[in-house]
Amino acid sequence: MPKSLFGFVFLVGRHHQIAIAALSIVLFLAGTAPLEVQRRIINAATDGGAYQTILFLVLAYLGLVLLEGLTKLMLNIYRGWIGEIAVRWLRKSALAASERSGEAPFDALAEGVQLSIIIAEAEPVGGFVGTSISEPLLQAGILVAVGGYMIFLQPLMALAVAVVFLPQIGFVPLMQAAINRRVETKITVMRHVSQSMVQHVATNDALDAQGDRIERLFALNMSVFRIKFTMNFMMNLMTQLGYAGIFALGGYYVVTGKTEIGTVVAFISGLSKIRDPWGELIDWYRDLKVTQVKYAMIRDASDAARLQEDEMVEDTAAADAMEA
Template identity: 50%
Template sequence: MIISESEPVGSFMGEAISEPLLQAGIMLSVSGYLVVLQPFMSLVIAAVFIPQLVFVPLMQRAITVRAEARIAALRSASGALVGEGDGDDRRRQQDSRFEDVFVLNLGVYRLKYSMNFLMNLCHQLGIAGILGIGGWFVVSGETQVGTVVAFISGLATVKDPWDDLTNWYQTMMITRARYALLHRVLEREGAAP
Protein backbone atom coordinates (compact mmCIF):
# COMPACT_ATOMS: atom_id res chain seq x y z
CA MET A 1 0.00 0.00 0.00
CA ILE A 2 2.81 2.40 0.86
CA ILE A 3 4.38 1.97 -2.58
CA SER A 4 1.19 2.02 -4.61
CA GLU A 5 -0.29 5.03 -2.81
CA SER A 6 2.81 7.14 -2.18
CA GLU A 7 4.15 7.17 -5.75
CA PRO A 8 1.10 8.96 -7.25
CA VAL A 9 1.15 11.44 -4.35
CA GLY A 10 4.80 12.23 -4.99
CA SER A 11 4.42 12.54 -8.75
CA PHE A 12 1.48 14.93 -8.35
CA MET A 13 3.61 17.26 -6.23
CA GLY A 14 5.75 18.03 -9.30
CA GLU A 15 2.81 19.53 -11.17
CA ALA A 16 0.74 20.77 -8.24
CA ILE A 17 1.58 24.44 -8.84
CA SER A 18 2.98 24.70 -12.36
CA GLU A 19 0.09 23.06 -14.20
CA PRO A 20 -2.76 25.26 -12.92
CA LEU A 21 -0.66 28.42 -13.28
CA LEU A 22 0.18 27.64 -16.90
CA GLN A 23 -3.34 26.64 -17.90
CA ALA A 24 -5.04 29.50 -16.03
CA GLY A 25 -2.60 31.95 -17.62
CA ILE A 26 -3.48 30.71 -21.10
CA MET A 27 -7.19 30.90 -20.34
CA LEU A 28 -6.97 34.41 -18.91
CA SER A 29 -4.89 35.80 -21.77
CA VAL A 30 -7.15 34.38 -24.49
CA SER A 31 -10.31 35.38 -22.60
CA GLY A 32 -8.94 38.88 -22.06
CA TYR A 33 -8.28 39.25 -25.78
CA LEU A 34 -11.81 38.11 -26.60
CA VAL A 35 -13.34 40.56 -24.09
CA VAL A 36 -11.42 43.41 -25.72
CA LEU A 37 -12.43 42.21 -29.18
CA GLN A 38 -16.20 41.94 -28.56
CA PRO A 39 -17.45 42.21 -24.95
CA PHE A 40 -21.02 41.01 -25.59
CA MET A 41 -19.93 37.87 -27.44
CA SER A 42 -17.55 37.14 -24.56
CA LEU A 43 -20.61 36.45 -22.45
CA VAL A 44 -21.21 33.37 -24.61
CA ILE A 45 -17.76 32.08 -23.65
CA ALA A 46 -18.57 32.75 -19.98
CA ALA A 47 -21.89 30.93 -20.40
CA VAL A 48 -19.97 27.87 -21.59
CA PHE A 49 -17.83 27.65 -18.46
CA ILE A 50 -20.15 28.85 -15.68
CA PRO A 51 -22.29 25.66 -15.65
CA GLN A 52 -19.09 23.63 -15.62
CA LEU A 53 -17.96 25.46 -12.49
CA VAL A 54 -21.05 23.98 -10.85
CA PHE A 55 -21.26 20.39 -12.11
CA VAL A 56 -17.54 19.53 -12.35
CA PRO A 57 -16.83 19.87 -8.58
CA LEU A 58 -20.07 18.06 -7.69
CA MET A 59 -19.34 15.15 -10.01
CA GLN A 60 -15.71 15.07 -8.94
CA ARG A 61 -16.72 14.74 -5.28
CA ALA A 62 -18.86 11.74 -6.21
CA ILE A 63 -15.92 10.26 -8.14
CA THR A 64 -13.60 10.82 -5.17
CA VAL A 65 -15.99 9.10 -2.76
CA ARG A 66 -16.10 6.05 -5.05
CA ALA A 67 -12.31 6.10 -5.52
CA GLU A 68 -11.76 6.17 -1.74
CA ALA A 69 -14.16 3.26 -1.31
CA ARG A 70 -12.37 1.40 -4.12
CA ILE A 71 -8.99 1.91 -2.45
CA ALA A 72 -10.39 0.63 0.86
CA ALA A 73 -11.98 -2.39 -0.86
CA LEU A 74 -8.71 -3.24 -2.60
CA ARG A 75 -6.80 -2.91 0.67
CA SER A 76 -9.32 -5.19 2.34
CA ALA A 77 -9.05 -7.73 -0.48
CA SER A 78 -5.26 -7.70 -0.47
CA GLY A 79 -5.14 -7.98 3.32
CA ALA A 80 -7.53 -10.94 3.21
CA LEU A 81 -5.23 -12.80 0.81
CA VAL A 82 -2.91 -13.63 3.69
CA GLY A 83 -5.69 -14.07 6.27
CA GLU A 84 -6.83 -17.28 7.79
CA GLY A 85 -10.16 -19.01 7.33
CA ASP A 86 -12.07 -21.66 5.44
CA GLY A 87 -11.26 -21.88 1.73
CA ASP A 88 -14.82 -21.61 0.39
CA ASP A 89 -15.77 -18.88 2.85
CA ARG A 90 -12.64 -16.86 2.01
CA ARG A 91 -13.27 -17.29 -1.69
CA ARG A 92 -16.85 -16.01 -1.36
CA GLN A 93 -15.68 -13.02 0.68
CA GLN A 94 -12.95 -12.26 -1.85
CA ASP A 95 -15.42 -12.57 -4.73
CA SER A 96 -17.69 -10.14 -2.92
CA ARG A 97 -14.82 -7.70 -2.35
CA PHE A 98 -13.74 -7.80 -5.98
CA GLU A 99 -17.33 -7.42 -7.11
CA ASP A 100 -17.51 -4.29 -4.94
CA VAL A 101 -14.33 -3.00 -6.60
CA PHE A 102 -15.83 -3.67 -10.03
CA VAL A 103 -19.07 -1.84 -9.16
CA LEU A 104 -17.11 1.11 -7.75
CA ASN A 105 -14.90 1.27 -10.86
CA LEU A 106 -18.00 1.18 -13.05
CA GLY A 107 -19.47 4.06 -11.05
CA VAL A 108 -16.28 6.09 -11.43
CA TYR A 109 -16.21 5.56 -15.19
CA ARG A 110 -19.89 6.42 -15.56
CA LEU A 111 -19.35 9.68 -13.71
CA LYS A 112 -16.18 10.53 -15.63
CA TYR A 113 -17.75 9.90 -19.01
CA SER A 114 -20.92 11.74 -18.02
CA MET A 115 -18.82 14.70 -16.93
CA ASN A 116 -16.88 14.63 -20.22
CA PHE A 117 -20.16 14.45 -22.14
CA LEU A 118 -21.55 17.47 -20.30
CA MET A 119 -18.33 19.43 -20.83
CA ASN A 120 -18.36 18.65 -24.55
CA LEU A 121 -22.05 19.55 -24.75
CA CYS A 122 -21.35 22.94 -23.17
CA HIS A 123 -18.53 23.50 -25.66
CA GLN A 124 -20.71 22.64 -28.65
CA LEU A 125 -23.54 24.83 -27.36
CA GLY A 126 -20.97 27.62 -27.03
CA ILE A 127 -20.01 27.24 -30.69
CA ALA A 128 -23.69 27.34 -31.67
CA GLY A 129 -24.17 30.44 -29.51
CA ILE A 130 -21.18 32.18 -31.06
CA LEU A 131 -22.41 31.37 -34.56
CA GLY A 132 -25.94 32.55 -33.70
CA ILE A 133 -25.03 35.79 -31.94
CA GLY A 134 -22.06 36.43 -34.20
CA GLY A 135 -24.19 35.84 -37.30
CA TRP A 136 -26.75 38.30 -35.99
CA PHE A 137 -24.02 40.89 -35.37
CA VAL A 138 -22.57 40.35 -38.86
CA VAL A 139 -25.98 40.71 -40.51
CA SER A 140 -26.73 43.88 -38.51
CA GLY A 141 -23.28 45.30 -39.34
CA GLU A 142 -22.04 45.44 -35.72
CA THR A 143 -19.08 43.11 -36.30
CA GLN A 144 -17.20 41.28 -39.01
CA VAL A 145 -17.01 37.63 -39.98
CA GLY A 146 -13.38 37.59 -38.81
CA THR A 147 -14.51 38.38 -35.27
CA VAL A 148 -16.87 35.40 -35.28
CA VAL A 149 -14.05 33.17 -36.54
CA ALA A 150 -11.75 34.57 -33.84
CA PHE A 151 -14.33 33.71 -31.17
CA ILE A 152 -14.76 30.16 -32.42
CA SER A 153 -10.99 29.76 -32.49
CA GLY A 154 -10.74 31.39 -29.06
CA LEU A 155 -13.30 29.01 -27.59
CA ALA A 156 -11.33 26.06 -28.97
CA THR A 157 -8.13 27.57 -27.55
CA VAL A 158 -9.68 28.03 -24.11
CA LYS A 159 -11.22 24.53 -24.10
CA ASP A 160 -7.87 22.71 -24.04
CA PRO A 161 -6.49 24.47 -20.93
CA TRP A 162 -9.90 24.08 -19.26
CA ASP A 163 -9.80 20.34 -19.92
CA ASP A 164 -6.26 20.23 -18.52
CA LEU A 165 -7.36 22.13 -15.41
CA THR A 166 -10.26 19.73 -14.96
CA ASN A 167 -7.92 16.74 -15.25
CA TRP A 168 -5.56 18.41 -12.76
CA TYR A 169 -8.47 18.92 -10.36
CA GLN A 170 -9.47 15.26 -10.69
CA THR A 171 -5.90 14.18 -10.01
CA MET A 172 -5.67 16.54 -7.03
CA MET A 173 -8.83 15.14 -5.46
CA ILE A 174 -7.71 11.52 -5.89
CA THR A 175 -4.23 12.41 -4.61
CA ARG A 176 -5.77 14.09 -1.58
CA ALA A 177 -7.70 10.90 -0.82
CA ARG A 178 -4.55 8.79 -1.21
CA TYR A 179 -2.57 11.12 1.02
CA ALA A 180 -5.27 11.00 3.70
CA LEU A 181 -5.23 7.20 3.55
CA LEU A 182 -1.45 7.10 3.88
CA HIS A 183 -1.51 9.58 6.73
CA ARG A 184 -4.14 7.58 8.64
CA VAL A 185 -2.17 4.36 8.27
CA LEU A 186 1.13 5.96 9.23
CA GLU A 187 -0.49 7.73 12.16
CA ARG A 188 -1.96 4.45 13.38
CA GLU A 189 1.50 2.87 13.18
CA GLY A 190 3.08 5.86 14.98
CA ALA A 191 5.20 6.83 11.97
CA ALA A 192 3.26 9.91 10.73
CA PRO A 193 5.16 13.19 10.58
Protein backbone atom coordinates in the same frame (compact mmCIF):
# COMPACT_ATOMS: atom_id res chain seq x y z
CA MET B 1 4.69 12.85 6.50
CA PRO B 2 3.26 16.39 6.29
CA LYS B 3 -0.38 16.72 7.29
CA SER B 4 -1.57 18.23 3.99
CA LEU B 5 -1.02 17.20 0.40
CA PHE B 6 0.56 20.53 -0.51
CA GLY B 7 2.87 20.23 2.49
CA PHE B 8 4.13 17.04 0.85
CA VAL B 9 4.41 18.83 -2.52
CA PHE B 10 6.74 21.48 -1.06
CA LEU B 11 8.65 18.91 0.96
CA VAL B 12 9.58 16.94 -2.15
CA GLY B 13 10.73 19.90 -4.29
CA ARG B 14 9.72 23.49 -3.58
CA HIS B 15 12.56 24.96 -5.69
CA HIS B 16 11.57 22.84 -8.68
CA GLN B 17 7.96 23.98 -8.28
CA ILE B 18 9.12 27.59 -8.70
CA ALA B 19 10.95 26.71 -11.92
CA ILE B 20 7.95 24.78 -13.26
CA ALA B 21 5.66 27.71 -12.41
CA ALA B 22 7.96 30.07 -14.35
CA LEU B 23 7.74 27.83 -17.43
CA SER B 24 3.94 27.76 -17.05
CA ILE B 25 3.79 31.56 -17.01
CA VAL B 26 5.90 31.78 -20.18
CA LEU B 27 3.62 29.25 -21.86
CA PHE B 28 0.30 30.94 -21.11
CA LEU B 29 1.62 34.41 -21.94
CA ALA B 30 2.57 33.15 -25.40
CA GLY B 31 -0.81 31.46 -25.87
CA THR B 32 -2.73 34.41 -27.33
CA ALA B 33 -0.15 35.44 -29.93
CA PRO B 34 -1.11 32.70 -32.47
CA LEU B 35 -4.77 33.79 -32.24
CA GLU B 36 -3.91 37.35 -33.25
CA VAL B 37 -1.72 36.12 -36.11
CA GLN B 38 -4.58 33.87 -37.30
CA ARG B 39 -6.96 36.82 -37.27
CA ARG B 40 -4.55 38.94 -39.32
CA ILE B 41 -3.98 36.14 -41.86
CA ILE B 42 -7.73 35.73 -42.46
CA ASN B 43 -8.35 39.47 -42.69
CA ALA B 44 -5.40 39.95 -45.06
CA ALA B 45 -6.69 37.16 -47.31
CA THR B 46 -10.30 38.38 -47.37
CA ASP B 47 -9.31 42.05 -47.84
CA GLY B 48 -7.02 41.28 -50.78
CA GLY B 49 -3.75 41.86 -48.95
CA ALA B 50 -0.33 41.17 -50.50
CA TYR B 51 0.65 37.51 -50.58
CA GLN B 52 4.09 38.40 -49.23
CA THR B 53 2.43 39.76 -46.09
CA ILE B 54 0.31 36.61 -45.71
CA LEU B 55 3.38 34.42 -46.15
CA PHE B 56 5.27 36.39 -43.51
CA LEU B 57 2.34 36.00 -41.08
CA VAL B 58 2.17 32.26 -41.76
CA LEU B 59 5.88 31.88 -40.99
CA ALA B 60 5.41 33.92 -37.81
CA TYR B 61 2.50 31.68 -36.84
CA LEU B 62 4.58 28.53 -37.38
CA GLY B 63 7.42 30.00 -35.31
CA LEU B 64 5.07 30.83 -32.43
CA VAL B 65 3.47 27.38 -32.53
CA LEU B 66 6.91 25.72 -32.53
CA LEU B 67 8.06 27.82 -29.58
CA GLU B 68 4.87 27.04 -27.67
CA GLY B 69 5.18 23.32 -28.40
CA LEU B 70 8.84 23.10 -27.31
CA THR B 71 8.10 24.99 -24.11
CA LYS B 72 5.22 22.63 -23.34
CA LEU B 73 7.43 19.61 -24.09
CA MET B 74 10.05 20.85 -21.63
CA LEU B 75 7.38 21.57 -19.02
CA ASN B 76 5.80 18.12 -19.32
CA ILE B 77 9.14 16.30 -19.01
CA TYR B 78 10.10 18.42 -16.00
CA ARG B 79 6.76 17.76 -14.29
CA GLY B 80 7.05 14.04 -14.99
CA TRP B 81 10.51 13.97 -13.41
CA ILE B 82 9.29 15.71 -10.23
CA GLY B 83 6.34 13.32 -10.04
CA GLU B 84 8.58 10.26 -10.29
CA ILE B 85 10.82 11.61 -7.52
CA ALA B 86 7.74 11.88 -5.28
CA VAL B 87 6.64 8.32 -6.19
CA ARG B 88 10.10 7.01 -5.33
CA TRP B 89 10.02 8.86 -1.98
CA LEU B 90 6.66 7.36 -1.01
CA ARG B 91 7.68 3.83 -1.98
CA LYS B 92 10.98 4.06 -0.11
CA SER B 93 9.16 5.40 2.96
CA ALA B 94 6.77 2.43 2.91
CA LEU B 95 9.67 0.01 2.50
CA ALA B 96 11.60 1.68 5.32
CA ALA B 97 8.59 1.30 7.63
CA SER B 98 8.54 -2.42 6.86
CA GLU B 99 12.27 -2.80 7.47
CA ARG B 100 12.10 -0.93 10.79
CA SER B 101 9.74 -3.60 12.14
CA GLY B 102 12.75 -5.93 12.51
CA GLU B 103 12.02 -9.28 14.06
CA ALA B 104 8.54 -8.24 15.19
CA PRO B 105 6.67 -7.82 11.88
CA PHE B 106 3.46 -5.88 11.47
CA ASP B 107 0.19 -7.73 11.36
CA ALA B 108 -1.26 -8.83 8.03
CA LEU B 109 -3.41 -5.70 7.68
CA ALA B 110 -0.39 -3.42 8.09
CA GLU B 111 1.61 -5.46 5.60
CA GLY B 112 -1.31 -5.42 3.18
CA VAL B 113 -1.54 -1.64 3.48
CA GLN B 114 2.19 -1.27 2.78
CA LEU B 115 1.90 -3.58 -0.22
CA SER B 116 -1.01 -1.54 -1.58
CA ILE B 117 0.89 1.74 -1.08
CA ILE B 118 4.04 0.52 -2.83
CA ILE B 119 2.27 -1.12 -5.78
CA ALA B 120 -0.79 1.05 -6.43
CA GLU B 121 -1.26 4.11 -4.21
CA ALA B 122 2.14 5.86 -4.41
CA GLU B 123 2.10 6.46 -8.16
CA PRO B 124 -1.03 8.64 -8.51
CA VAL B 125 -0.15 10.66 -5.39
CA GLY B 126 3.46 11.18 -6.44
CA GLY B 127 2.45 11.90 -10.02
CA PHE B 128 0.19 14.70 -8.86
CA VAL B 129 3.18 16.49 -7.28
CA GLY B 130 4.53 17.39 -10.72
CA THR B 131 1.30 19.13 -11.78
CA SER B 132 0.03 20.34 -8.41
CA ILE B 133 1.01 24.00 -8.89
CA SER B 134 2.04 24.40 -12.52
CA GLU B 135 -1.15 22.91 -13.98
CA PRO B 136 -3.70 25.31 -12.42
CA LEU B 137 -1.31 28.23 -12.99
CA LEU B 138 -0.87 27.34 -16.65
CA GLN B 139 -4.51 26.59 -17.43
CA ALA B 140 -5.93 29.51 -15.44
CA GLY B 141 -3.36 31.78 -17.11
CA ILE B 142 -4.45 30.61 -20.57
CA LEU B 143 -8.11 31.19 -19.65
CA VAL B 144 -7.40 34.72 -18.45
CA ALA B 145 -5.13 35.61 -21.38
CA VAL B 146 -7.39 34.20 -24.11
CA GLY B 147 -10.54 35.42 -22.38
CA GLY B 148 -9.10 38.92 -22.08
CA TYR B 149 -8.17 38.88 -25.76
CA MET B 150 -11.70 37.81 -26.73
CA ILE B 151 -13.23 40.53 -24.56
CA PHE B 152 -10.95 43.06 -26.27
CA LEU B 153 -12.10 41.92 -29.72
CA GLN B 154 -15.86 41.67 -29.06
CA PRO B 155 -17.21 41.95 -25.47
CA LEU B 156 -20.75 40.69 -26.16
CA MET B 157 -19.57 37.56 -27.97
CA ALA B 158 -17.11 36.90 -25.15
CA LEU B 159 -19.95 37.21 -22.63
CA ALA B 160 -22.04 34.69 -24.57
CA VAL B 161 -19.12 32.25 -24.46
CA ALA B 162 -18.58 32.78 -20.72
CA VAL B 163 -22.23 32.15 -19.84
CA VAL B 164 -22.21 28.57 -21.13
CA PHE B 165 -19.40 27.63 -18.75
CA LEU B 166 -21.09 28.92 -15.60
CA PRO B 167 -23.29 25.84 -14.94
CA GLN B 168 -20.14 23.72 -14.67
CA ILE B 169 -19.15 25.61 -11.53
CA GLY B 170 -22.23 24.09 -9.91
CA PHE B 171 -22.40 20.48 -11.08
CA VAL B 172 -18.68 19.62 -11.25
CA PRO B 173 -17.96 19.87 -7.47
CA LEU B 174 -21.10 17.88 -6.62
CA MET B 175 -20.26 15.06 -9.01
CA GLN B 176 -16.62 15.06 -7.94
CA ALA B 177 -17.62 14.68 -4.28
CA ALA B 178 -19.55 11.54 -5.25
CA ILE B 179 -16.45 10.19 -7.04
CA ASN B 180 -14.26 10.92 -4.00
CA ARG B 181 -16.46 8.84 -1.71
CA ARG B 182 -16.17 5.88 -4.08
CA VAL B 183 -12.39 6.29 -4.40
CA GLU B 184 -11.96 6.19 -0.62
CA THR B 185 -14.05 3.02 -0.40
CA LYS B 186 -12.09 1.50 -3.29
CA ILE B 187 -8.74 2.10 -1.56
CA THR B 188 -10.03 0.48 1.62
CA VAL B 189 -11.23 -2.58 -0.31
CA MET B 190 -7.90 -2.81 -2.17
CA ARG B 191 -6.05 -2.83 1.14
CA HIS B 192 -8.20 -5.70 2.38
CA VAL B 193 -7.42 -7.57 -0.83
CA SER B 194 -3.71 -7.05 -0.19
CA GLN B 195 -4.15 -8.13 3.45
CA SER B 196 -5.79 -11.38 2.36
CA MET B 197 -2.95 -12.03 -0.11
CA VAL B 198 -0.35 -11.49 2.63
CA GLN B 199 -2.11 -13.92 4.95
CA HIS B 200 -2.09 -16.70 2.31
CA VAL B 201 -5.36 -18.12 3.67
CA ALA B 202 -6.92 -20.54 1.17
CA THR B 203 -10.14 -21.56 2.94
CA ASN B 204 -13.42 -21.44 1.08
CA ASP B 205 -14.66 -18.55 3.23
CA ALA B 206 -11.49 -16.54 2.56
CA LEU B 207 -11.69 -17.16 -1.18
CA ASP B 208 -15.38 -16.19 -1.21
CA ALA B 209 -14.58 -12.99 0.70
CA GLN B 210 -11.82 -12.17 -1.77
CA GLY B 211 -14.20 -12.79 -4.65
CA ASP B 212 -16.77 -10.45 -3.05
CA ARG B 213 -14.10 -7.76 -2.77
CA ILE B 214 -13.26 -8.11 -6.46
CA GLU B 215 -16.95 -7.73 -7.31
CA ARG B 216 -17.13 -4.67 -5.05
CA LEU B 217 -14.15 -3.12 -6.86
CA PHE B 218 -15.87 -3.75 -10.18
CA ALA B 219 -19.07 -2.07 -8.99
CA LEU B 220 -17.17 0.91 -7.57
CA ASN B 221 -15.18 1.40 -10.78
CA MET B 222 -18.30 1.24 -12.92
CA SER B 223 -20.00 3.76 -10.66
CA VAL B 224 -17.03 6.14 -11.01
CA PHE B 225 -17.08 5.68 -14.80
CA ARG B 226 -20.77 6.54 -14.98
CA ILE B 227 -20.33 9.74 -12.97
CA LYS B 228 -17.10 10.76 -14.70
CA PHE B 229 -18.34 10.28 -18.26
CA THR B 230 -21.69 11.91 -17.49
CA MET B 231 -19.72 14.92 -16.27
CA ASN B 232 -17.68 14.90 -19.48
CA PHE B 233 -20.88 14.72 -21.56
CA MET B 234 -22.36 17.73 -19.79
CA MET B 235 -19.12 19.72 -20.17
CA ASN B 236 -18.93 18.93 -23.90
CA LEU B 237 -22.56 19.97 -24.31
CA MET B 238 -21.77 23.33 -22.71
CA THR B 239 -18.87 23.80 -25.13
CA GLN B 240 -21.05 23.11 -28.18
CA LEU B 241 -23.54 25.69 -26.91
CA GLY B 242 -20.63 28.13 -26.86
CA TYR B 243 -19.86 27.40 -30.53
CA ALA B 244 -23.54 27.89 -31.37
CA GLY B 245 -23.46 31.28 -29.65
CA ILE B 246 -20.38 32.32 -31.63
CA PHE B 247 -21.96 31.25 -34.93
CA ALA B 248 -25.22 33.06 -34.15
CA LEU B 249 -23.77 36.34 -32.85
CA GLY B 250 -20.73 36.28 -35.12
CA GLY B 251 -22.85 35.66 -38.20
CA TYR B 252 -25.13 38.53 -37.22
CA TYR B 253 -22.22 40.93 -36.66
CA VAL B 254 -20.56 39.99 -39.97
CA VAL B 255 -23.81 40.38 -41.93
CA THR B 256 -24.51 43.78 -40.35
CA GLY B 257 -20.91 44.93 -40.83
CA LYS B 258 -20.15 45.25 -37.12
CA THR B 259 -17.15 42.93 -37.18
CA GLU B 260 -14.72 41.17 -39.53
CA ILE B 261 -14.76 37.52 -40.52
CA GLY B 262 -11.29 37.21 -38.98
CA THR B 263 -12.74 38.09 -35.58
CA VAL B 264 -15.27 35.24 -35.81
CA VAL B 265 -12.49 32.83 -36.79
CA ALA B 266 -10.40 34.10 -33.86
CA PHE B 267 -13.34 33.45 -31.53
CA ILE B 268 -13.76 29.91 -32.82
CA SER B 269 -10.05 29.25 -32.27
CA GLY B 270 -10.23 31.07 -28.95
CA LEU B 271 -13.06 28.86 -27.73
CA SER B 272 -10.96 25.81 -28.64
CA LYS B 273 -8.10 27.30 -26.65
CA ILE B 274 -10.46 27.97 -23.74
CA ARG B 275 -12.14 24.55 -23.90
CA ASP B 276 -8.88 22.64 -23.55
CA PRO B 277 -7.49 24.52 -20.52
CA TRP B 278 -10.94 24.59 -18.91
CA GLY B 279 -11.13 20.81 -19.28
CA GLU B 280 -7.57 20.46 -17.99
CA LEU B 281 -8.43 22.69 -15.02
CA ILE B 282 -11.46 20.54 -14.24
CA ASP B 283 -9.30 17.40 -14.54
CA TRP B 284 -6.75 18.97 -12.19
CA TYR B 285 -9.50 19.76 -9.68
CA ARG B 286 -10.76 16.19 -9.88
CA ASP B 287 -7.21 14.86 -9.44
CA LEU B 288 -6.67 17.23 -6.51
CA LYS B 289 -9.73 16.03 -4.61
CA VAL B 290 -9.03 12.35 -5.31
CA THR B 291 -5.32 12.71 -4.48
CA GLN B 292 -6.13 14.47 -1.20
CA VAL B 293 -8.19 11.43 -0.22
CA LYS B 294 -5.40 9.04 -1.25
CA TYR B 295 -2.67 11.07 0.45
CA ALA B 296 -4.65 11.29 3.69
CA MET B 297 -5.03 7.51 3.72
CA ILE B 298 -1.30 6.97 3.04
CA ARG B 299 -0.41 9.49 5.76
CA ASP B 300 -2.75 7.83 8.26
CA ALA B 301 -1.27 4.43 7.40
CA SER B 302 2.24 5.82 7.91
CA ASP B 303 1.27 7.34 11.26
CA ALA B 304 -0.34 4.05 12.33
CA ALA B 305 2.77 2.10 11.35
CA ARG B 306 4.99 4.48 13.31
CA LEU B 307 2.67 4.26 16.34
CA GLN B 308 2.71 0.46 16.15
CA GLU B 309 6.50 0.52 15.94
CA ASP B 310 6.73 2.79 19.01
CA GLU B 311 4.42 0.49 20.95
CA MET B 312 6.58 -2.54 20.08
CA VAL B 313 9.70 -0.68 21.21
CA GLU B 314 8.02 0.26 24.49
CA ASP B 315 6.85 -3.32 25.05
CA THR B 316 10.35 -4.65 24.38
CA ALA B 317 11.87 -2.12 26.77
CA ALA B 318 9.33 -3.01 29.45
CA ALA B 319 10.04 -6.73 29.02
CA ASP B 320 13.78 -6.13 29.27
CA ALA B 321 13.27 -4.05 32.40
CA MET B 322 11.20 -6.80 34.05
CA GLU B 323 13.85 -9.40 33.24
CA ALA B 324 16.51 -7.15 34.74
